[in-house]
Amino acid sequence: MTEKERLLKVLRGESVDRAPVICPGGMMTMACREVMIQTGCRWPAVHRDAQKMAELSIAMRIETGLENLGIPFCMTAEAEAFGGEVEDGDEITSPHMVQYPLKSVKQWKDLKELNPHKDGRLPTILECTAILSRLFSDTPIIGNLVGPLSLATSLVEATVLFKALKQEPEDVHGLLRFLTDNSIRYGEALIGHGVDVMVISDPSATGEILGPGLFKEFVLPYLNRIANRMHELGKPVIVHICGSVSPVYELLKELVSECVSVDSMVNIREAKNVISGKKLMGNVSTILLQNGPIDRIQNASRNLLNCGIDILAPACGLSAKTPVGHIKAMTAVVKGNT
Amino acid sequence: MEKSDIFCRLTQAVIDMDATRAAEAAAAVIQHNVDPYEAIIEGLAKGMDKVNELFENEEYFVPEILLCADAMNAGIDVLRPYLPKETTWNKKKVVIGVVKGDTHDIGKNLVKIMLDNAGFEMHDLGRNVPYAKFVDIAGELKADLVCLSTLMTTTMDGMQVIIEDLKKAGIASRVMVGGGPISPGFAKNIGADGYAKNATEAVKVAKGLFQEIHVPLILKTPELVSVRRGQEGVR
Numbered sequence: 001m002t003e004k005e006r007l008l009k010v011l012r013g014e015s016v017d018r019a020p021v022i023c024p025g026g027m028m029t030m031a032c033r034e035v036m037i038q039t040g041c042r043w044p045a046v047h048r049d050a051q052k053m054a055e056l057s058i059a060m061r062i063e064t065g066l067e068n069l070g071i072p073f074c075m076t077a078e079a080e081a082f083g084g085e086v087e088d089g090d091e092i093t094s095p096h097m098v099q100y101p102l103k104s105v106k107q108w109k110d111l112k113e114l115n116p117h118k119d120g121r122l123p124t125i126l127e128c129t130a131i132l133s134r135l136f137s138d139t140p141i142i143g144n145l146v147g148p149l150s151l152a153t154s155l156v157e158a159t160v161l162f163k164a165l166k167q168e169p170e171d172v173h174g175l176l177r178f179l180t181d182n183s184i185r186y187g188e189a190l191i192g193h194g195v196d197v198m199v200i201s202d203p204s205a206t207g208e209i210l211g212p213g214l215f216k217e218f219v220l221p222y223l224n225r226i227a228n229r230m231h232e233l234g235k236p237v238i239v240h241i242c243g244s245v246s247p248v249y250e251l252l253k254e255l256v257s258e259c260v261s262v263d264s265m266v267n268i269r270e271a272k273n274v275i276s277g278k279k280l281m282g283n284v285s286t287i288l289l290q291n292g293p294i295d296r297i298q299n300a301s302r303n304l305l306n307c308g309i310d311i312l313a314p315a316c317g318l319s320a321k322t323p324v325g326h327i328k329a330m331t332a333v334v335k336g337n338t
Numbered sequence: 339m340e341k342s343d344i345f346c347r348l349t350q351a352v353i354d355m356d357a358t359r360a361a362e363a364a365a366a367v368i369q370h371n372v373d374p375y376e377a378i379i380e381g382l383a384k385g386m387d388k389v390n391e392l393f394e395n396e397e398y399f400v401p402e403i404l405l406c407a408d409a410m411n412a413g414i415d416v417l418r419p420y421l422p423k424e425t426t427w428n429k430k431k432v433v434i435g436v437v438k439g440d441t442h443d444i445g446k447n448l449v450k451i452m453l454d455n456a457g458f459e460m461h462d463l464g465r466n467v468p469y470a471k472f473v474d475i476a477g478e479l480k481a482d483l484v485c486l487s488t489l490m491t492t493t494m495d496g497m498q499v500i501i502e503d504l505k506k507a508g509i510a511s512r513v514m515v516g517g518g519p520i521s522p523g524f525a526k527n528i529g530a531d532g533y534a535k536n537a538t539e540a541v542k543v544a545k546g547l548f549q550e551i552h553v554p555l556i557l558k559t560p561e562l563v564s565v566r567r568g569q570e571g572v573r
Contacts, residue, residue, distance in 0.1 A: 029492075087466070089439060092492060093438070093439035093492055093493065094439075094490075094492060096439065096440065096466065098466060153444075158442070158443065158444040158447075159404055159443075159444060159447050162400055162401040162404055162444070163401060163404050163405055163408070165401045166355070166401050166402070166405055167405070203489075204444075208399070208400075209399060209400040209401075209444070210399055210400070210401070211396065211398075211399035211402075214399065214401060242518070243518065247396055247399075286491045286519070287491060287494075287519055287521070287524065290491065316491060316519070317490070317491065317492070318491075319491040319492050319494075320492060321492075321495070
């Protein structure tokens with residue numbers, strides 16, 4: 001069974017020999033400084049160079065045993081393409097927003113429609129996707145989208161947006177509809193260039209911040225619209241939600257994605273029970289992965305498999321300082337090489 | 339109008355996230371010659387206490403808190419010119435910011451609002467703040483407390499650098515850390531004086547840091563705070 005078959009089968013609910021182990025990329029960054037140094041494909045140059053981006057992601061897969069290719073290495077690509085100002089960071093700091101294009105939610109009407117083939121780094125990511133899909137037919141290539149609400153917090157100050165949820169709900173819906181339409185267009189382009197699985201990361205849409213009422217109104221419908229379109233194109237979807245999900249447990253069942261990825265504080269046994277019928281991905285602490293020791297990483301990974309995790313993965317983005325050996329320790333547990 | 343009615347209106351306006359009503363009730367305070375300081379403590383701040391409770395009980399979430407704080411500030415803005423000057427003295431100075439590499443500042447903003455409401459003098463350095471800026475400003479202001487926040491694993495190490503640099507520069511500010519990936523254990527390891535899991539807890543921890551008693555790194559329940567107050571009374 002190839003890595004790609006295994007992941008796709010799990011997401012379709014078919015039986016497999018063992019759980020896949022992946023790190024999707026995007027917000028859930030899949031890069032280590034060690035590998036950057038070995039390959040000469042270093043942050044921050046990598047973020048704007050399709051060839052180097054591809055090389056780093058390939059080398060990460062080979063060195064760590066992770067069973068996917070995941071790009072890009074940040075969650076700012078769409079926001080930058082919409083006109084946000086991004087600082088590229090350094091060898092251990094991923095690109096991040098420094099200037100929001102919108103002062104208020106109402107201004108969303110000034111945003112221009114995205115052209116994935118032209119705007120910001122989107123063409124670089126599409127090109128990298130094409131390179132990877134030419135080279136790999138047996139390894140899943142994961143495409144990354146930022147969920148509409150989280151994308152909105154990269155375009156307008158989060159406090160402004162969160163207040164608007166209560167005070168100008170119609171404008172927020174206008175913004176989110178617009179972002180959803182554009183993310184769908186970018187998602188279609190990613191699939192056109194060879195993406196096998198789509199991950200939508202929505203870190204700001206945590207139940208802890210929003211609570212169930214606002215989550216249901218401003219998060220669910222938009223995530224589902226994206227996921228439905230990806231399904232029409234024949235691709236499965238994983239949705240990653242940061243933070244505690246207990247305030248929104250029941251609502252996660254209403255997601256149409258095949259799989260939900262959760263943060264490190266989420267108890268997998270409990271989540272499996274509550275969100276039954278969905279595959280669960282997660283949730284090895286990225287702090288544990290960075291600091292080790294190896295035996296604790298392996299115990300945590302084993303424990304997750306025993307709890308019935310469907311896809312083993314880091315709970316969040318990897319720190320670039322994470323030693324390759326630590327990630328290998330996690331992947332070895334799944335593969336039975338310990 | 340009874341004093342207590344006005345206080346009730348202030349409290350309710352904060353709970354209802356209604357800045358207009360808070361400002362109107364504050365105007366009534368002045369009109370009826372009620373002590374503006376008492377109105378803040380017995381009216382607006384009481385409302386915010388209730389809001390904290392609603393937050394801890396998961397009835398209110400972040401958007402609600404932000405709007406309640408706006409309502410409280412709308413009331414304070416009306417009352418401020420009538421406050422006697424001396425009620426502002428001896429505030430503890432707090433420098434707060436999101437460590438370089440990270441621009442998520444919602445948590446930091448919440449902590450700022452809560453500490454501000456709790457009577458701390460806040461100096462907000464914003465997000466993506468270079469390490470040296472924390473040290474420079476803390477030194478300049480002789481800050482009592484430096485609050486460092488990050489949501490990203492990748493910027494956690496910067497916190498340790500800042501704590502070490504503060505020590506090297508001989509700055510005596512206490513340091514409180516918080517944010518998604520931070521754990522009490524991590525906070526302790528890097529030499530932080532306090533760790534807070536969320537904004538309401540940050541107030542408890544910050545207040546605790548300036549009482550002359552030992553404060554555990556993790557304060558999870560309001561009970562602990564009252565226990566501490568009790569101990570203080572005994573001394």
